Amino acid sequence: MNYEFLKNEDPDVYRTIAGEQKREAEGLELIPSENYVSPAVQEALGSIFTNKYAEGFPGKRYYGGQRFTDEVESLAIERAKELFHCDHANVQPLSGAPANWGVFAAWLEPGDTVLGMDLSHGGHLTHGAPVTFAAKIFNFVRYKMKDVETGEIDYDELRELALKHKPKIILAGFSAYPREYDYAKFAEIANEVGAVAMADMAHIAGLIVAGVAKNPFDYGFHVMTTTTHKTLRGPRGGMILSRGEVSSPLKAPAKTIENLPTLIDRAVFPGMQGGPHMHQIAATAVCLAEAATPEFRSYARQILVNAKTLADALMAGGAKLVTNGTDNHLMLVDCMRSWGLDGKVVEELLDSVGITLNKNAVPDDVNPPFRPSGIRLGTPACTTRGMKEVEMEKIAELILQTVKIAEGAPREALKERSGELKKVHSDVKALCARFPIPSM
Ligand code: DSN
Numbered sequence: 001m002n003y004e005f006l007k008n009e010d011p012d013v014y015r016t017i018a019g020e021q022k023r024e025a026e027g028l029e030l031i032p033s034e035n036y037v038s039p040a041v042q043e044a045l046g047s048i049f050t051n052k053y054a055e056g057f058p059g060k061r062y063y064g065g066q067r068f069t070d071e072v073e074s075l076a077i078e079r080a081k082e083l084f085h086c087d088h089a090n091v092q093p094l095s096g097a098p099a100n101w102g103v104f105a106a107w108l109e110p111g112d113t114v115l116g117m118d119l120s121h122g123g124h125l126t127h128g129a130p131v132t133f134a135a136k137i138f139n140f141v142r143y144k145m146k147d148v149e150t151g152e153i154d155y156d157e158l159r160e161l162a163l164k165h166k167p168k169i170i171l172a173g174f175s176a177y178p179r180e181y182d183y184a185k186f187a188e189i190a191n192e193v194g195a196v197a198m199a200d201m202a203h204i205a206g207l208i209v210a211g212v213a214k215n216p217f218d219y220g221f222h223v224m225t226t227t228t229h230k231t232l233r234g235p236r237g238g239m240i241l242s243r244g245e246v247s248s249p250l251k252a253p254a255k256t257i258e259n260l261p262t263l264i265d266r267a268v269f270p271g272m273q274g275g276p277h278m279h280q281i282a283a284t285a286v287c288l289a290e291a292a293t294p295e296f297r298s299y300a301r302q303i304l305v306n307a308k309t310l311a312d313a314l315m316a317g318g319a320k321l322v323t324n325g326t327d328n329h330l331m332l333v334d335c336m337r338s339w340g341l342d343g344k345v346v347e348e349l350l351d352s353v354g355i356t357l358n359k360n361a362v363p364d365d366v367n368p369p370f371r372p373s374g375i376r377l378g379t380p381a382c383t384t385r386g387m388k389e390v391e392m393e394k395i396a397e398l399i400l401q402t403v404k405i406a407e408g409a410p411r412e413a414l415k416e417r418s419g420e421l422k423k424v425h426s427d428v429k430a431l432c433a434r435f436p437i438p439s440m
Pocket of ligand 1: 033
């Protein structure tokens with residue numbers, strides 16, 4: 001995009017966009033929840049659909065002028081249903097947290113219990129972390145991994161907790177868990193206690209539709225939430241996918257698992273949101289068509305190959321990974337165990353050489369969230385740029401070199417070593433220059 005109007009009309013905002021564009025182009029993006037959209041997704045997101053109010057759903061709106069909004073939202077819905085193998089898709093949630101709220105609002109009453117993964121074991125903030133508003137309304141009980149060396153979930157504990165607490169929802173999903181779930185076990189336990197089996201697949205939605213990660217719907221799950229901007233490579237947004245009877249959202253159905261699709265539609269609108277973001281929905285439709293292509297399947301396969309290569313190279317260089325590796329696109333390094341440095345220091349150090357990732361808690365972390373013991377990194381974004389195994393080995397080398405510069409050195413001494421950091425930074429820029437970002 002060349003921003004010819006913005007440049008003249010609002011140079012201050014233009015400067016920030018140009019700055020971000022340069023940062024993205026010259027830096028290595030390893031935050032596992034980030035990615036680069038295609039030029040077509042970006043065009044749809046910047047389209048005039050942003051002008052339109054469209055409360056309601058296709059064919060059932062509260063405002064006139066809906067010919068094209070109906071058409072584009074129906075496209076997104078049908079594409080999502082086909083890709084995820086489900087009966088219904090609500091494509092209106094503004095992002096992942098509202099998508100999770102949509103399911104809670106559809107199915108729970110205040111005080112009801114949800115069984116979700118512990119945050120420090122890889123679960124997500126919106127799965128009931130005590131600081132969230134949801135935790136004030138609902139009762140969240142947490143399950144964990146049985147063994148942090150292998151990452152296996154403690155399914156016996158999960159079943160005991162389910163029998164004891166009688167949750168209304170059993171929630172499988174994560175934002176920092178590098179292994180596959182045993183969805184069949186989750187669904188079996190959910191059925192035993194009459195709970196809805198819900199999967200929050202935000203991180204791996206792209207891997208699921210490409211067939212390189214398991215699809216929870218194939219194992220009896222009832223509902224799945226996701227964001228659209230991570231491995232799915234779409235605009236910032238969310239979706240709720242479900243199985244069951246689809247009926248008109250204009251009439252309240254009985255509260256049965258079979259009626260989840262309609263309960264979810266009513267929970268999203270008018271329950272929680274107003275006008276859907278039609279430009280975002282148009283861009284979602286575009287990314288879903290892209291995700292159905294053979295090129296996207298190769299891309300998803302390469303994400304996994306790259307993640308394994310990067311994980312192996314980091315471990316070979318002495319980094320200690322939680323669960324000793326990865327089955328998906330992300331990995332978690334225990335920085336305290338690896339280098340005696342906390343995650344915040346390592347995040348900042350790597351930022352200074354143009355490598356972006358995020359500090360993250362490790363299981364049962366004794367350090368506080370703002371200075372946790374680990375870092376989280378992943379391969380979706382650099383794989384979009386076309387990087388492969390050889391580049392992953394180079395990235396591991398650059399990370400290890402950077403950390404070695406700081407290892408054992410007091411922070412003040414780092415200034416004296418700025419020449420070495422500058423050298424790594426120029427290697428990072430040289431690598432990035434060979435792999436342009438598609439939407440720039
Ligand atoms: N913030 C996202 C992540 O980084 O995993 C999840 O919402």
